[in-house]
Amino acid sequence: MSTPQPPMPQSAAAEWPAAPGAAPSAPAPAYPTYTSPIPVVRTHLGHALASEWTKIRSVRSTMWTLGVLVALVVGIGLLTGLVIANADPDLGGESPLSLGFFGLLLGSMCLITLGVLTTASEYGTGMIRTTMVACPSRGRVLAAKALVFFLVAFVVTLVCASVVGLLHVSLLEGYNASEPTGGEWLKGTVGVSLYLALLGTLSLAVGSIVRHSAGAITIMIALVLAPLVIALFMFSPSLSDVQQALFEYSIPNQMSIFYANSLSESGPSGWDPLWIMLVAAGAALGAAFALLRKRDV
């Protein structure tokens, strides 16, 4: 930006670096022009982030989906914890953190819904045209949406998972439950929250590609459930490998790996699910960026 600027006729224009592709010698205007007294600033991603934060906090669907998420995760976690504690069980050295899995599995639907709505609802209402007129760099808008949503989803899921984890550990103390290690705590809270936030970001990208709320939510729920359902009906022995892979790489099983109670011994393990979801969300976002640039709004 150190290139010498051609003298611009408008006083406001002098603050801007010459836009690429602009005619180097703008003809002096023969007509009167209006110059706003409000200072013109150069916008960047920070502005888009502030705007998307205002958007996501000012609609009820956010409150509803996140409220249901909290209710599901904490409520189901509390229920399972109390029921098991009352039954006076022997956990056989299992980590009590794994009981948080059921609530988060159901809660993932809320994150999928919110992720899709963050992008697709703008297409449904026509708001996207207003947004794109206010910010012609379309990629910036999508990046801001993805970042704001990811952070909101991660923080809310992390808080829920931590609360439920602490609850279970304190409720089930003394029933032959193992004390969770630091690594288990990390995977059972931060790991699974990152995974679910990325799943939501994948939904956000699908919403931007499909541009239709109901359609995108259906696709995402199918993505979560279909592999398990399809695998259930693969009776033929020749398909057993496929069946196994579908079980192992289905999203519920990937989530359970964070609690180290996978359906099978082979397949992904450790932090693998996080990397799988990171690649999937990244690819979907890349496709969404490319399509956003190419398509008409």
Add this chain to the structure above:
Amino acid sequence: MIEAVGLTKRYGDKTAVYNLSFQVRPGAVTGFLGPNGSGKSTTMRMILGLDNPTAGHVTICGHPYDKLPNAPRQVGALLDAKAVHGGRSARNHLLSLAQLSGIPARRVDEVLGVVGLHEVAGRRSKGFSLGMGQRLGIAAALLGDPQVLLFDEPVNGLDPEGILWVRNLMKALAAEGRTVFVSSHLMSEMALTADHLIVIGRGQLMADMSVRDFISHNSADFARVRTPDSEPQQREKLSAAITEAGGHVLPEQDGALRVTGLPLPRISDLAHDHDVRLWELSPHQASLEEAYMRMTQGAVDYRSTVDQKEGLQQQLPPGTQPPMPVPGQGQPGWYAPPPPQQGGQPFAPPQAAPAGPYGAPPAPAAAPAANPYAQPPQAPQSAPQSAPSAEPTKSEDAR
């Protein structure tokens, strides 16, 4: 300053806009007219960088829209009043837009005050009426205090007070040296607001001229001459004299004469020379609506027709006349009297034909040549069970 050069947009095999070139200058309100589906909104979307042109380009102040430094501070647009998330309050909607373009948040309350929505700023826009939605859209357009403003149908759904406000707002914005580009279907509104017109039909430029030029190019100015009702021979005498002097005379229904081709003083002189008294001698300029209808009648894609209610209607009693269709229904040419300069046929002699609304001439039943799109006047006869239309003076015939 908006400049379009060879703008073309195709959707599949349908060409929405073809080779459109025009300039919108600052300091004036420029009206953007065209029938439904003629490509107005597509053009506006291309100006705003929402749609990519298939060919050609459009620039604002010399830059394509997406290359403008801080576009919303340069250009404000109202495209569609419903283009908001209904679940968000008016203030939060505007706040998110202000944040996106680095506009101070206090500006939000300023524009809410300007459009008169400050009392409902906290309410969700889902519950807004059409007029309130339009005001919210105008507030969003004004948010960046831009020097170029685009409005697509801004007065849709506004009350009379709102229409007057928008009209004055447009003029005030243009007077400050801004570029104001407005599309509308309300011709009377355009005639009052716009200084300049750009008219498109079927995606192509049809006119780019001032409102005054547009009207005089597309309609005939005429003089109305009235001689004493009691002396029809005076009327005949004057008609003959005017025709002899090179003017054209069309009798009007109520006995007045419509004269074209001669200036007013010449008509007065002729009357004086032939010893004819005049009760009226008045200049008439066609309305923008008439001029617009004449220009675009060949470029209308969606045209209404008479509702035939085929087979659903009782047979008319024998001997009764089927009612005349209401002018304007299914015969769009009624707006445009045939141009007398082209030797158009005179109007049918005064008969029971109903007068059109707005005091326009009656249906030009005798001038099908001037209007190839008009329905043949015999159409109702050929369908004897045709509906008794809503024509009030004839409805008793149909019973």
